[in-house]
Amino acid sequence: MDLVLYICSLGWPWRLTRFISIMLEKINTPEELRGLEQGELAGLCAEIRQYMIECCSTNPGHLGSSLGAVELIVGLHYVFNTPEDKIVFDVGHQAYAHKILTGRREAFLRNRMRDGLSGFPKISESPYDAFGVGHSSTSISAALGYSYAAKICGRSDKSIAVIGDGALTGGLALEGLNNAGASRSDILIILNDNNISIDKNIGGIHNHLLKLTTDPRYLRLKDKIWNSIGEGKFREKMQKVVRGTKSSILGGYHGAFFESLGFRYFGPIDGNDIDAVLDALRRLRDIKGPRILHTITKKGKGYAPAENDPVVWHAPGKFNPVTGERIAGIRKADRYQDVFGEVLLDLARKDERIVGITPAMSTGCGMNILAREIPSRFFDVGIEEEHAVTFSAGLAAGGMKPFCNIYSSFSQRAYDEIIHDVAMQNLPVVLCFDRAGLVGEDGATHHGCLDLAAYRPVPNAIVSAPRNEIELKRLMYTASRYPGGPFIIRYPRGCGEGVDWRNADYAILEPGRGECLQEGDGRFAVLTAGPMASAALEAASTIRKETGVLPAVYDIRYIKPIDKSILEAAAATGNVLTVEDGSLAGGLFGAVAEYMAISGHKVNLKGLGIPDKYIGQDRQASQRSECGLDAAGIGAKIREMLIFEEKSEKILENQN
Numbered sequence: 001m002d003l004v005l006y007i008c009s010l011g012w013p014w015r016l017t018r019f020i021s022i023m024l025e026k027i028n029t030p031e032e033l034r035g036l037e038q039g040e041l042a043g044l045c046a047e048i049r050q051y052m053i054e055c056c057s058t059n060p061g062h063l064g065s066s067l068g069a070v071e072l073i074v075g076l077h078y079v080f081n082t083p084e085d086k087i088v089f090d091v092g093h094q095a096y097a098h099k100i101l102t103g104r105r106e107a108f109l110r111n112r113m114r115d116g117l118s119g120f121p122k123i124s125e126s127p128y129d130a131f132g133v134g135h136s137s138t139s140i141s142a143a144l145g146y147s148y149a150a151k152i153c154g155r156s157d158k159s160i161a162v163i164g165d166g167a168l169t170g171g172l173a174l175e176g177l178n179n180a181g182a183s184r185s186d187i188l189i190i191l192n193d194n195n196i197s198i199d200k201n202i203g204g205i206h207n208h209l210l211k212l213t214t215d216p217r218y219l220r221l222k223d224k225i226w227n228s229i230g231e232g233k234f235r236e237k238m239q240k241v242v243r244g245t246k247s248s249i250l251g252g253y254h255g256a257f258f259e260s261l262g263f264r265y266f267g268p269i270d271g272n273d274i275d276a277v278l279d280a281l282r283r284l285r286d287i288k289g290p291r292i293l294h295t296i297t298k299k300g301k302g303y304a305p306a307e308n309d310p311v312v313w314h315a316p317g318k319f320n321p322v323t324g325e326r327i328a329g330i331r332k333a334d335r336y337q338d339v340f341g342e343v344l345l346d347l348a349r350k351d352e353r354i355v356g357i358t359p360a361m362s363t364g365c366g367m368n369i370l371a372r373e374i375p376s377r378f379f380d381v382g383i384e385e386e387h388a389v390t391f392s393a394g395l396a397a398g399g400m401k402p403f404c405n406i407y408s409s410f411s412q413r414a415y416d417e418i419i420h421d422v423a424m425q426n427l428p429v430v431l432c433f434d435r436a437g438l439v440g441e442d443g444a445t446h447h448g449c450l451d452l453a454a455y456r457p458v459p460n461a462i463v464s465a466p467r468n469e470i471e472l473k474r475l476m477y478t479a480s481r482y483p484g485g486p487f488i489i490r491y492p493r494g495c496g497e498g499v500d501w502r503n504a505d506y507a508i509l510e511p512g513r514g515e516c517l518q519e520g521d522g523r524f525a526v527l528t529a530g531p532m533a534s535a536a537l538e539a540a541s542t543i544r545k546e547t548g549v550l551p552a553v554y555d556i557r558y559i560k561p562i563d564k565s566i567l568e569a570a571a572a573t574g575n576v577l578t579v580e581d582g583s584l585a586g587g588l589f590g591a592v593a594e595y596m597a598i599s600g601h602k603v604n605l606k607g608l609g610i611p612d613k614y615i616g617q618d619r620q621a622s623q624r625s626e627c628g629l630d631a632a633g634i635g636a637k638i639r640e641m642l643i644f645e646e647k648s649e650k651i652l653e654n655q656n
Contacts, residue, residue: 023047028103030077030128041078041274045070048097049302051105057321060441061111061119064306064313065164066096068194068272068297072162073097075277076190079285080158086130086146090139090163090173092120093314094192102128112441114618119442134445135410136383137170139163140180140189147185158285159186165193166360169382180290181262188284189263189292192271194299194310258292267294272301311363333498336491337434339469341366342502343476344403345373353401354480357381359388365405365434385410389417389429396427401480408433408448408490415454422486423460429486430479436465436490437530437581438610438624443617449610451490452529453586456560462487462511463560465530465580469501471557477506490530492581494620497534512561516569520552524638525570527554529580529588532629536579539634549642551577562591571601575641577608581629584609604645608637 023040024047027033036044048070056063074097076087082102089095099117100108104126110116121129131142143161150157167173168191180187255265266284269276280293299314300306305324306313318327348354348370355377362368362380371378381388385406392402406414411433422429436448455463462482466472472491479487517533518540526536533555540551552573554566570576576596580588589607596603608628615623624630628637 024051024100024105027101028105030082030101033074033077033101036078038078038275038278041071041074041278045074045274046302048074048100051100051108052096053303053321055108055111056316057319059109059111059113060315060317061096062093062315063096063303064300064310064316065093065194067303067306068299068301069094069162069192070097070272070301071274071277072190072192072271072295072297073101075274075281076160076162077101079278079281080160083127083130085158085160086143087128087160087162088131088139088143088146089121089133090161090167091136092133094162094164095121098128099126102126112443112617114616114622116617118444118617120445132445134442135413136167137163137173137176139167140173140176140187143187143189144176144180144183144185147180147187148183151185158188160188160190162190162192165191166383169360169384171384171386177258177261177263181258184262184289186288187290189290191267191292191294192297193268193294194297255294262290264289264291265294266291268296269293271295271297331495333495334469334501335366335495336469336472336493337364337366338369339366339472339496339501340405340432340434340476340491341369343473345370347476347480348374348377351401351480353399355379355395355400355402357388357392357395357402357404359383359385359406359410361405361407361410361434365407365432367405385414386417389414389431390421392429393417393421393425393427396422396429396485397425401428401430403430403432403476403479405432405434407446408436408451409439409446411448411451412454418455418461418486419458423458426460426484427486428483430476430482431486431488432476433488433490435493437492438615438620438627438629439493440620440623441617444614447610447615448490449583449615451488452559452580452582452588453590455486455488456586456591458486460484460486461560462558464489464509464511464558465556466491467497467528467531467533467555467557468499469496470499470504471509472496473501473504474507474509478509478511481508482511490582492531497531509557511558512563514554514556514558514563514566516552516554516566518551518553520573521550522552523549523573524551524575524642525554525573525577526551526634526638527556527566527570527576527578527588527592529556529559529578529582532579532581532634535629535631536634538631539638542631542635543638543642547639547642551638556588559588559591562595564595567592567595567599571596571599571603573603575604575645577606577634577637577641579629579634580607580609581624582609584611604641606637606641608634 023044049067052066104117107117112119118125120134122132123129139161143159147159258265269280271277284291284293298307299310316326344356356367356370357379358365358367359381360383362371381391388404392404395402433451436451439446455461464475466475475489518537528536536553540553544550578589578592584607587609589609593605596605610627
């Protein structure tokens with residue numbers, strides 16, 4: 001039985017269990033951690049897990065991966081001299097123990113909250129956070145940069161990258177491996193693998209071989225032998241034979257792959273055995289050159305519900321820490337990702353050309369619905385956004401109709417492929433950007449702020465933003481029948497507007513055609529993109545009651561091609577406000593400003609959107625309020641513009 005459930009089985013109230021954190025509450029820095037005896041570390045790891053479970057039960061976060069990496073992180077800080085030695089995490093889902101041990105234990109209570117800790121390592125947050133992360137596969141390249149910097153500057157600090165088996169599939173990780181292996185830099189890569197059985201590789205013979213190959217006497221002897229052979233083809237052939245033999249004994253095809261890139265491969269070891277972790281890290285600390293330690297950890301380690309369902313407990317939301325029962329929030333409507341998933345399956349049933357592609361986000365984007373029903377037309381390509389797009393382009397060129405779903409912020413990685421492989425060839429690829437706009441507690445690394453501005457200039461691209469679930473359904477249908485591409489549909493994280501989308505008919509929404517949602521009195525126009533429409537309608541109603549002015553409200557629907565008839569109608573009012581949950585620079589506001597300038601319209605034009613800064617972690621509603629993207633903010637901007645108009649009219653009257 002795991003520690004938490006054992007304590008609770010004794011009848012102790014959950015909130016009183018923190019008093020058992022005898023060691024953790026005394027550890028504020030890794031230096032204090034290194035003052036503990038090795039025999040005390042297993043108990044400390046248990047306390048860290050207990051604390052993480054307690055905090056995350058009421059303040060949700062990425063729990064499963066962090067539970068699995070506790071011993072590894074404790075070992076790294078115990079053996080290496082951090083922060084002088086640099087630990088670079090990949091993504092950062094596994095780094096909660098790192099935050100707790102580096103002076104942020106109490107602050108962890110406000111993890112992912114406004115003015116609290118970021119959910120990911122962040123350079124500006126702590127000197128122990130060597131590199132800011134959030135997106136996948138960056139750690140090896142960043143750690144290699146640190147290694148070169150230390151060498152050039154004459155420093156002796158170590159450089160360690162901690163990367164998971166999922167992130168290792170990313171193209172950037174493979175590029176980093178290729179360069180690091182060839183560089184002969186002093187870099188240690190920890191491959192934290194939580195998806196492969198360790199039974200066959202962990203045993204007496206394997207552990208003996210690991211100790212042998214990391215023994216300094218063995219290493220000196222090996223170097224002496226190779227040096228006596230000298231340089232040349234004979235040495236290269238002999239080294240190749242030896243590497244292949246050693247790799248097959250130590251790690252099978254894993255070792256052979258890494259050794260072929262120039263790394264010295266060690267492992268795998270049990271990454272949840274603190275003594276094994278310490279022994280390996282000590283042996284590898286002073287070995288020079290590029291090396292990889294392969295650790296096997298269990299996602300959700302120490303908490304039975306998380307161990308039994310690692311997918312759900314990757315980020316489980318609120319839960320009862322005693323029973324493991326998840327506490328679901330009340331949804332006002334279906335989530336956009338669920339609408340996408342059900343509509344995609346329905347369209348795929350009707351059209352055999354339709355296929356779904358996602359870079360490791362099948363559950364998060366709703367494509368798991370298609371995967372269960374028609375697995376032959378579902379492709380999860382791993383964390384490879386660039387490949388996902390070009391693979392989709394190849395499918396389209398081959399006569400298929402691919403729906404490629406990528407989180408908006410991650411689509412940035414595939415920008416070149418979207419332009420070069422899809423748009424330039426005008427291939428019918430449907431790109432669905434989930435998590436567009438402000439995403440909440442994941443913060444700046446995950447906001448989908450830049451997509452409208454980024455893709456609007458791309459020739460042949462269609463860029464659309466549905467205002468509700470019905471619009472998403474109809475845009476997907478329209479895209480499935482559109483002959484060119486890319487056809488981009490971007491929509492937010494979370495729940496929709498609560499409309500009855502299941503009983504809504506499929507309909508073609510003509511590209512370049514928006515919709516007037518409310519006729520105005522000719523004095524003001526609000527142009528909205530996506531779900532901002534409902535807040536704009538609410539604001540317009542309030543303004544009418546307060547001032548007697550009734551703004552017209554338009555759903556632009558397509559940022560590209562944009563509806564010029566709506567722009568002309570808006571220009572005729574003299575006062576135009578754009579509202580979008582994307583970057584204010586370059587998106588809807590940019591498109592409207594360009595049109596007004598080119599057409600010679602002199603209007604009082606303002607915009608509401610995401611400003612030219614990175615928005616920190618917070619609740620989604622609070623982030624939108626901060627940017628003025630709610631009814632109150634839109635209403636305030638309309639009042640400001642009306643006051644300006646009134647003052648301008650009075651000035652003109654006085655001049656006349």
